[in-house]
Amino acid sequence: MSREIAFVFNGNKMNMAIEDHWTLLHLIREELGYTGTKEGCGSGECGACTVIVDGNAVNSCLYLAAEIDGKELMTIEGLASPDGTLHPIQKAFVENGGIQCGFCSPGMIISAKALLDENPNANEEEIKEAIAGNLCRCTGYVQIVDSIKSVSGHEAQEPHVVAFRSEEGDRGD
Template sequence: MPAISLKLNGRSVTAEVEARTLLVELLRERLGLTGTHVGCDTSQCGACTVHVDGRSVKSCTMLAVEADGREVTTIEGLAAADGTLSPVQAAFREHHGLQCGFCTPGMVMSATELVRRNPGAGEREIREWLEGNLCRCTGYHNIVKAVQAAAQTGRG
């Protein structure tokens, strides 16, 4: 089995994986990082979104071996070491941008990249950016409000 090394939430990790193992399987099943969720099998829902080298990626669509030598951040790695929520996490709480919580990690990871890339993003840009993330609870209204608020802080 191929051996890979990656930086995961700031720590170095090595693992032997089958060539067919998906990044999300490595995270959830081998490394116990169950904050990253699987909501579909057609790369549509975005619940599995993580950051690879700072870009949001659907981890169900990437092989674990492709993460070799790269930097991966999951929802578990977003808050500060002392537990302080990231601006996007805090905004989701402030604006009630989550209900059942299942799509939330993917939404937060995706929104975090947007806020970092495009701090002034308006409603239309946010709605279009979130095209790859499905939420069945919130009707997106409060997610958009949360992302807009975080975008205004200019920090993801």
């Protein structure tokens, strides 16, 4: 069945007809033609398809397009300024070698954006938790974490300090 939906896509209001069985990932890549968002596993394991819906990072491969109705969607294309100036998180990935093959990068950067929007002073532990659902098969995790740390207020204020682990951070081991 098809239906009409209205949503905000990277700051622009959109109205369009969609099919009920479309995933948000299908809508973004195949219908809107924005291919920055990647399909990796298609089952919510790898995070390559991560986008932000109403401020929350979600896997667009497991999110129905119908559910975006009335919501705000941000993809990797929505980060840079219209004049092409990169977002500070994107710049940090370039400067810190956070990108190797680049396939996981849009998902990693979007997860980082969702984290820092909610918690601008995220520490290393919080950064690792935020990207736990994003796999990088080049295994460039150290540089990726460094990239995100470099734009977190926590790093700017307290360089080289390992954050005190409160009860929330306690793994119980």
